[in-house]
Amino acid sequence: MNIPESYNQLDQWTTVMFLYNSALKAISTKIEILNNEFIHLYNYNPIEHIKSRLKTPESIVKKLKRNGREVTIANMTEYLSDIAGIRIICSFTSDIYRIADLIARQSDITVLYVKDYISRPKPNGYKSYHMVVTVPIYLSEGPVDTRVEIQIRTIAMDFWASLEHKIYYKFEGNAPANLEAELKACADMVDMLDAKMFSLNQAIMKISEEQRAGREHSGQPSGGEAE
Numbered sequence: 001m002n003i004p005e006s007y008n009q010l011d012q013w014t015t016v017m018f019l020y021n022s023a024l025k026a027i028s029t030k031i032e033i034l035n036n037e038f039i040h041l042y043n044y045n046p047i048e049h050i051k052s053r054l055k056t057p058e059s060i061v062k063k064l065k066r067n068g069r070e071v072t073i074a075n076m077t078e079y080l081s082d083i084a085g086i087r088i089i090c091s092f093t094s095d096i097y098r099i100a101d102l103i104a105r106q107s108d109i110t111v112l113y114v115k116d117y118i119s120r121p122k123p124n125g126y127k128s129y130h131m132v133v134t135v136p137i138y139l140s141e142g143p144v145d146t147r148v149e150i151q152i153r154t155i156a157m158d159f160w161a162s163l164e165h166k167i168y169y170k171f172e173g174n175a176p177a178n179l180e181a182e183l184k185a186c187a188d189m190v191d192m193l194d195a196k197m198f199s200l201n202q203a204i205m206k207i208s209e210e211q212r213a214g215r216e217h218s219g220q221p222s223g224g225e226a227e
């Protein structure tokens with residue numbers, strides 16, 4: 001992150017967090033536009049909701065120390081990719097990859113790397129699609145490429161991850177074996193639920209398409225009521 005010279009006269013922390021916050025707004029707007037386009041074109045919204053957050057100073061310091069880094073602004077911008085984070089919650093797994101592809105194809109977004117924990121879940125059962133991207137924040141002296149971590153998951157995956165997060169911090173990463181086993185079993189159930197809900201949705205869409213085709217064949221209007 002190359003901060004403009006005029007900004008160097010200001011408090012470095014305030015400047016950096018301003019850039020990360022601006023990046024969150026920029027990415028959030030892009031995602032909302034994509035979702036609204038789907039609603040406009042297909043009467044279907046692949047995104048249930050969007051969450052965004054900035055890491056707190058305490059979390060940033062803890063992560064730098066945990067990674068063996070000196071607590072500096074330079075190390076913070078160089079080695080931490082999740083200071084600005086956006087979480088996209090979708091209905092179905094297929095929507096996750098669709099949204100990820102649309103984000104990656106934006107001309108001013110650069111994908112630095114991807115971690116696909118859906119096709120390759122973590123050992124504890126965690127599933128989510130992670131992208132670390134940069135987006136240019138246009139300031140008076142020019143653009144500043146700023147990192148944002150994007151996590152995309154289904155509603156069921158998000159529910160599971162929320163519980164796992166609580167357990168992790170409750171036991172400081174050393175949860176009892178029986179809880180970890182139960183959590184992994186829940187992850188397997190999440191997989192089954194996502195697959196079943198997707199299958200059910202496909203069946204609904206097929207029936208709706210058949211009904212629409214039947215109305216068109218009989219000369220009825222698409223609303224289903226004869227005039």
